[in-house]
Amino acid sequence: MFEPLPAKFSFPESEQRVLEFWKKHDVFARSLDLRRDGPRFVFYEGPPTANGMPHPGHCLTRAIKDLFPRYKTMRGHLVERKAGWDTHGLPVEVEVCKELGIHSKEEIEEFGVEEFVKRCTESVFRYTREWEEMTDRLGFWINLDEAYVTFHQSYVESVWWGLKTLFERDLLYQGHKVVWWWAQGGTALSAGEVGEGYRTVEDPSVYIRFPLVRDAERASRANEEPRASARPVQGNESAAAPGEPRGLKSAAPHEQLDPSKPVSLLVWTTTPWTLVSNHFAAVHPLLDYALVHDKTGDEYFYIATDLVEPIAEKVKHEFEVVSTCRGEDLLGVRYVPPFDVYYGYRRSRSRVYVLPTPNLEPLYLALGFDPDARACDAKAPLKSSGRDYIGWRVVPAEFVTLDTGTGIVHQAPAYGEVDFELLQEERERFIEDHALPLLNAVNPDGTFDASAPAQYRGRWVKDCDKEIMRELRDRGIMFHQESVKHEYPFCPRSEDDPLIQYARKSWFVRTSKFKEEFLKNNDGIYWLPEHIKEGRFGDFLRNNVDWALSRERYWGTPLPIWGCEKTGKMEAIGSYKELLAKPGIQGTAVWEEAKKADPDLPEHLKVHKPYIDAITYDSPFDTGEEPRASARADLGSETVTADEEPRGLKSAAHRPRMRRVPEVIDCWWDAGSMPFAQWGFPHVEGSVETFAQRFPCDFISEAIDQTRGWFYGLLAISTLLFSTKAEQDGSQSRSWSTDITHSPTKSRYPMPYKTCIVLGHVMGEDGLKMSKRTKNFKEPDYIFDHLGADAMRWYFFSAQTPWTSVRFQENAIRDSQREFLVRLYNVFSFFNIYANIDGFDPGTEGPVSTQSVGPVSNRSTATGYKPVPQRSQIDRWITSELHRTIKFVREALDRFENYPAAGRLNEFVDALSNWYVRRSRDRFWRPLEGSVGVPPASDTGYKPVPQDQDKWDAYNTLHEVLMTLSKLIAPFTPFFAETMYQNLVRGQGVEGARGQGEGEDSLCPISVHLCDYPESDEALIDETLAREMDLVRQVVSTGRAARTSAKLKVRQPLARVEIILAWKEYESRLQAHTGLIAEELNVKNVEFTHEADHYVHYQIKPNFKVLGPKFGKLAPKVGSALNKLDDPAAARKTLLADGELALTVGDQTVTLTKDDVDIRLEAKEGWSASQGRVGVVVVSTELTPKLREEGLMRELIHHVQGLRKQRDLAYEARVTLYVTGPGDFLDIVRRFTDTITSECLAERIEFAAPPGGDVLAVKIERHEVKLTIQPV
């Protein structure tokens, strides 16, 4: 007995019961236990952040992450799944700021870092419950109880270990980076965040004069060597001879002019505030530049030659080109910038001088090379010998274009990435890096600092634009001013704050040194889709730049570097324990007191700001040597610096202390460290071994935006720490990694993951990005409650390849559910109903095999069991289809291709429902021999009799198929699979399932998820039968079309169909199935006709695939000649008889063979015929009286069945049928009494008016008939 299914089956409700069942029996844990000795399949969970509600996109990721581990588990692997939470980063801080109603870093400091950080820990777990519920409800099996958490002490210390290793290998260093800076928030934003915040705004667009310094030195040289002739064209090499300032050798056109004439570079900018910090003017060395005479203002300008006309037109001035030159001729030309603050700066002569701002320190230091000069005249020594000016001269740059501006670009390296790179290039020419200062008149909070002109100090730079422009106009520097609309980024979290590009000191990891290793590693990764490997990801690796690691924020893994306050020398710390073991440790009390004051404070916070910052220790670097001033700034000192009086002297009485640098690190680094940090490697006991067993990983999957996030982080960090190159680098930490990389069982590449499925994004109902504002998507919970988790999962798996973006549409999910799950449910329910009616027993004495169905399966105790090969054709056919499907699905899943696998399952269920069950229905309905309709319960001692064998074959086959299917779909739709399994195999609904261990043995696990994945049995696959059945289905489909066109209902039996096949060999395939075709088409006879010219036209079509290569240019002509054949039927005969056909094409004759052409059939008009791919089917429309009578009988049965349904009678209920009507009709009914009573489960037919009750009056053809049924 199978637990009867409810009248109204609800997927969501049944899923709830399955969830309870899993929980009650701890099925996930048992599925792991079961495979304890199996080979590992390593899965890494990319940690989500739980500070927001989970949305449909997260469901997709989690569905895919569940599918393959479930599959691998059923294939015998041990697939541990450790969850993780990403808890650090700016988004968390911003979320907390929002709650607190604060904004800037100052406000955070004011609020208190201690409390702030505590709030962050609370914020990141705000939605943990929702996340856990979603995870659970979706059926994503993952160990949430032992999740790794990136802010936990053991995790942080693991990350520290990695960073220390890199620091000691000189792979972690400090440098500058120009970032998109949110000044009000005091932080850099990630590219993604910047991308979100672009808006169209109107900004000033100004053309500015940079008057030239009429350099006497240069001019005299120019006179000696007027216009040097041919020069090499390569930018940098060209201009400067060794030891000479660049450009000095060449002569620029203006040097021929009268020195009293005003000559300027004309530059363009949209950010006037950056002019204060101007350092260079850049030209493209290979572009043409013109010296123009502006007749309107009687002055001279340099601009790019191609822009002379557009600019003249724009400003409505009359320009005259005096002469032209290459950009490289201008290199080294000096100019006067708009502001004097740096240009005119002079190093103080006084012994003690306090700089007004730390931003001046670089300039102050740079002037050390030429202490007596004003900055504009200062020179510093070059590597090549000689000296060059430290600024305010023309430099070469490849990035200069003619798209906008003047072809001469104002350079303020502190506020532009390319500007900054250019500064670095210039620096390369000098012996000392700091010979060229980074000029920066802006504080990190976006206000002008004390080095800026007095009227702008302390004000937000963008607010000063207008006044700066007015000043420049007043001073005659402004040449032209307008405004321009363009895209400019704003802070996406605080929409009124424009971002600025701003150079910050930052810590970098030298990833670029490992580019080759990355690529080698990438080479072995199996990417889906494939193009990621060489495309997006490969490109990213090839263009690798050093990882900017540090963040000037509060909530993140603290950078574990302590520096000597005196010497600036630094060292890295690998763990908290290591830190506490340092000599002269101080500051631990801060944490202890905080903990005492608030015992609930998470212990993990002690490795975080601000507590960790309080810990200092004695410097090991106090060797008495002089400090380097530049080193002092590395400790984040913003304090005033005095000449020759280093800050350290203040504490000279004490031993110098080691203090932590202030930064925290990029949270992507946290996530990328998870392969080892999730185990607390190497500090936690046993973690080295644990890690070694679980590295590298077999499978990860996240959405495409993780390419440069987690995917890169994982690969980069693992390669840096554990690759061959890492070993060669050598370090004291090497012993850790050798354990991993020397393990003979692990291949060195790829690491840290072997397969990566890159998912597309989930879109809203309208195909656009999901948006909380427009609410263009349904919440996951809504789908769970209305359609169920399986429906959502199936939609994700089956609707498209996982890497295309998918619309989250309720209707689409419902449709895919209907197509697969509902259809499958119908079959399942059909089986359930009739198996119970007939008392089919799947075999209770021996357990059902967990292995796939096959001749060896332990099912011999099932009612009427017979091995598959001895069963009927259709049973063998569906079993064969099942095993072909198993094979296909396994192969697809082994390649991590869920989409084709799901598609194949869908096709199988369609074949099962629309062919097997439909074709086999009457086998299930037929009464058991001698039962007189009363089904024998299995306990009445019923013994199968031979007459019933076909019925039991059908039950066995369908049961085997459904049972196997439940396992096959288990990784995809785990809930419904469980429901089916419990019902079919365990013989009950999940809620009634036997308790743990009870009635269970190795062959009958209590859950489908503890079963092995079905194996395909080649012996049961019959490819020939599959092809035949395919052909039959096509013929039947064609035949039905023919009936439709003749307007003959399928109920009406017909005398015969004729099948005309395009190819003779099809006939032999169909011969064995004529009975089936006859039944399906409700005809008495099936005939094959070969020469049927009266039914069909023949067409001889060119087969270009063969003709093309054979005839080349003649092929189209041969083709059209074939299409224009006068008598294709005759040509066909010739071809069939002789094997070849001569054809005249133009003036030549060609010979065609059978392979050169395609013969097609087309039904002639006037026949009830229809054509399909295989041929033409013609139905005979002639109705004999006998056929007509049969049709009437079927019509009658149809109405009776309608009545049964209308009365809601049980399927097996017996009735008495009352019929009245015309005598001739009743005669027919009498003749068919046997058929009617059997089909309608009628005990007898009364030809009398019924004794009351509902009477159905119908018209059957021309007969008025009254019908009534009464249950017996």
Added chain:
RNA sequence: GGGCUCGUAGCUCAGUUGGUUAGAGCGCAUCCCUGAUAAGGAUGAAGUCAUAGGUUCGAAUCCUAUCGGGCCCA
């Protein structure tokens, strides 16, 4: 602005190495069937394969450019 990717029926998507007649499902319309009923079947309408060039005997497919969407980076 650069890189990657996609653009095929009203919608969602297939379309293998180029082969002349571009498919499926859903939806729609008409009809049928109904003892699986949240079903099932048949037929039909619907496509300048984003656009423009090129290569080729032949292009949805290969090449180039353009337009549009997405993602990543500037």
